[in-house]
Amino acid sequence: MxxxxxxxxxxxxxxxxxxxxxxxxxxxxxxxxxxxxxxKVCFQIFGADKIxxxxxxxxxxxxxxxxxxxxxxxxxxxxxxxAWKVERPEASGINGGIPDAQEAASSGFAAPxxxxxxxxxxxxxxxx
Numbered sequence: 415m416x417x418x419x420x421x422x423x424x425x426x427x428x429x430x431x432x433x434x435x436x437x438x439x440x441x442x443x444x445x446x447x448x449x450x451x452x453x454k455v456c457f458q459i460f461g462a463d464k465i466x467x468x469x470x471x472x473x474x475x476x477x478x479x480x481x482x483x484x485x486x487x488x489x490x491x492x493x494x495x496x497a498w499k500v501e502r503p504e505a506s507g508i509n510g511g512i513p514d515a516q517e518a519a520s521s522g523f524a525a526p527x528x529x530x531x532x533x534x535x536x537x538x539x540x541x542x
Contacts, residue, residue, distance in 0.1 A: 417455060418477040418503075419447040421470055429462075441465045445478060457495040468500045477501045 423444035431437055439462040447453045457480055459465050470476065479499040484491050 416479045419445040421472055421474045422446045424472050457497050459497050
């Protein structure tokens with residue numbers, strides 16, 4: 415699954431030590447979508463290396479790929495949205511964000527063919 419939007423909050427990094435003695439870190443972020451009715455989604459990134467690799471800053475536009483997992487604890491259910499990939503949209507460059515021919519070929523994107531209009535027939539030249 416994925417979702418796109420603007421990062422509105424970067425929450426403090428959390429960490430600790432597992433029962434096995436291994437250190438762990440996670441950080442949570444709040445993303446606001448650009449829908450007609452914007453939604454706020456809190457997701458987390460687990461692992462110090464992944465947090466550093468993502469390098470998410472407030473105000474950034476991102477696309478987040480995530481997994482949803484729910485678990486029960488003492489009769490209550492808790493849901494985590496865990497990001498596994500974060501992308502930043504490419505800045506509109508010379509071609510205004512339209513992929514060039516090489517990018518289109520490698521991504522499988524093909525521009526639609528222009529419409530095939532029949533040649534004008536002078537005998538059927540109606541104004542409506």
